[in-house]
Amino acid sequence: MSEDRLASHLRSWLGQWPGTGVGLTVVGSPARDEPAWDGGLHRVIGVAEQGRGVLSVPPPVADVVTAWLDAGGARTQIPGVAGLPGAWFDGVFRWTDRPASLPDAGEWIAADHPSVPLWLRRFGGDVLVAVDDDTGEHLAGVGVKEHDIHGRELAVVTAEAARGRGLARRLVAQAARRVLDEGAVPTYVHARGNAGSASVATAAGFPDRGWSFLAVDPQ
Missing domain, CATH: 3.40.630.30 (Gcn5-related N-acetyltransferase (GNAT))
Known part of the structure; x- marks a missing residue:
């Protein structure tokens, strides 16, 4: 697998990849208002590489979230700023093109x-x-x-x-x-x-x- 395949995934999933400039590029994506893999709505998702990446949000709140981040606002406050109830999550994103050579187990x-x-x-x-x-x-x-x-x-x-x-x-x-x-x-x-x-x-x-x-x- 080349990184092109990963980039294709992130463009499709987030609405854009890579971001532009430093920090997070906020993208208003219609996909955030469509059912995801579990049938639920995942209204805000993003991927960042060394702090620079893309944050995908519903189109109506893209400008509000962009202005908040540009003004130095904390990412943890985005749920309240965007009016989207929930807790901010910042986890680890991993991918591979070379899985470990371990024996099958299932x-x-x-x-x-x-x-x-x-x-x-x-x-x-x-x-x-x-x-x-x-x-x-x-x-x-x-x-x-x-x-x-x-x-x-x-x-x-x-x-x-x-x-x-x-x-x-x-x-x-x-x-x-x-x-x-x-x-x-x-x-x-x-x-x-x-x-x-x-x-x-x-x-x-x-x-x-x-x-x-x-x-x-x-x-």
């Missing part, structure tokens, strides 16, 4: 299969699950957030009793290989304080390049 099945845990069903499409061979219990799984045809974000959860076995990193690497094979770029987002998720990402071949994912979380 199988792909339809998200609506009766055996799939509720938390995985919300992703739709196919989900990747690791199952205990003896009990049939689901140990861990990966859901895919299909943001557009160019980019798919991976989300992983491991049952508490199955942690420490390396299942999460193997599943994430396995899912990333499939995403790449299908012509898209695999991405991974986590909170800055989530050391466990950061460790999984690094081990699966998603390095921390110093990129940020920005959003208003409606909670």
